[in-house]
Amino acid sequence: MSGFHRVNLALALAVIVPFFLVPVAIMVVYSFGTQEYLTGQIHFGWSVNAWERLNDSTLIRTFLRSVELASFATLACAVIGYPLAYFVARHAGRFKTAAVIMIIAPFWVSFIVRAYAWLDILGDRGPINRALEGVGLIDSPLALVNNDIGIAIGMTYSYLPLMVFPLYVALDRIDPAILESARDLGASGFTAFWRVTFPQALPGLVGGCILVWVPALGEYVVPTIMGGGKSLMFGNLIALRFSQLDWPLGAAMAVAMVTFALVIVAIGLRLVGRERLGAADVGAT
Numbered sequence: 001m002s003g004f005h006r007v008n009l010a011l012a013l014a015v016i017v018p019f020f021l022v023p024v025a026i027m028v029v030y031s032f033g034t035q036e037y038l039t040g041q042i043h044f045g046w047s048v049n050a051w052e053r054l055n056d057s058t059l060i061r062t063f064l065r066s067v068e069l070a071s072f073a074t075l076a077c078a079v080i081g082y083p084l085a086y087f088v089a090r091h092a093g094r095f096k097t098a099a100v101i102m103i104i105a106p107f108w109v110s111f112i113v114r115a116y117a118w119l120d121i122l123g124d125r126g127p128i129n130r131a132l133e134g135v136g137l138i139d140s141p142l143a144l145v146n147n148d149i150g151i152a153i154g155m156t157y158s159y160l161p162l163m164v165f166p167l168y169v170a171l172d173r174i175d176p177a178i179l180e181s182a183r184d185l186g187a188s189g190f191t192a193f194w195r196v197t198f199p200q201a202l203p204g205l206v207g208g209c210i211l212v213w214v215p216a217l218g219e220y221v222v223p224t225i226m227g228g229g230k231s232l233m234f235g236n237l238i239a240l241r242f243s244q245l246d247w248p249l250g251a252a253m254a255v256a257m258v259t260f261a262l263v264i265v266a267i268g269l270r271l272v273g274r275e276r277l278g279a280a281d282v283g284a285t
Contacts, residue, residue, distance in 0.1 A: 030251035050248035085167035146228030163208035170204025
């Protein structure tokens with residue numbers, strides 16, 4: 001291993017160990033402990049009581065709702081972000097930098113401020129409901145906040161840049177000459193996109209999906225503000241368990257969620273790797 005690779009490995013471990021592995025290890029230790037209800041004192045050991053309590057219908061329903069909302073937000077970000085990234089990378093021309101800044105600019109504002117802004121936009125007397133009522137499409141305001149709809153919209157908006165930037169980088173690196181060669185060989189615009197652009201930009205799409213889905217799975221702020229406390233996600237329940245001095249159960253929930261996310265990401269990366277390998281073999285033949 002060269003000195004350059006050693007430095008990169010050391011830098012990666014300097015970030016991963018203290019900011020990921022150590023916190024997860026602490027949560028694992030807490031998850032096998034017990035806590036006194038009256039004093040809040042925690043006794044560390046190897047009790048599986050907290051893990052057995054995960055088999056609760058409320059926790060399971062909330063976790064499945066979190067998976068559904070996170071998956072929907074990821075899909076929505078991909079559907080919106082891919083065309084946006086493609087336009088910026090391929091058609092923005094000399095305005096490419098300005099377009100990227102326009103995507104970033106709203107996110108210089110506080111996350112909480114933006115969430116409350118969407119709360120007003122989607123509210124009963126917000127511009128969306130007022131516009132729909134004005135043109136006669138609805139007779140009464142649509143319930144767009146304090147429910148799963150508001151949470152899904154809020155998460156999609158919040159995590160959209162995390163989808164756009166990896167896609168933009170992947171698309172921008174594709175040599176236009178390759179696409180021109182495909183068109184010269186008789187490929188239609190769609191065929192050139194599907195057989196050339198999409199496979200080469202697939203790592204950016206996968207990276208964007210990971211960057212969106214993983215934090216969305218444990219989202220806390222958006223459900224609190226735009227869900228109105230009526231539609232909780234798993235992250236809210238974890239915080240609730242810690243605030244109620246039930247740290248072992250909260251830690252077990254957190255470790256279980258992280259483990260689930262890592263397993264799904266690993267499976268997804270493995271499937272995508274096999275698909276790309278198969279596509280390469282087909283192209284070689």
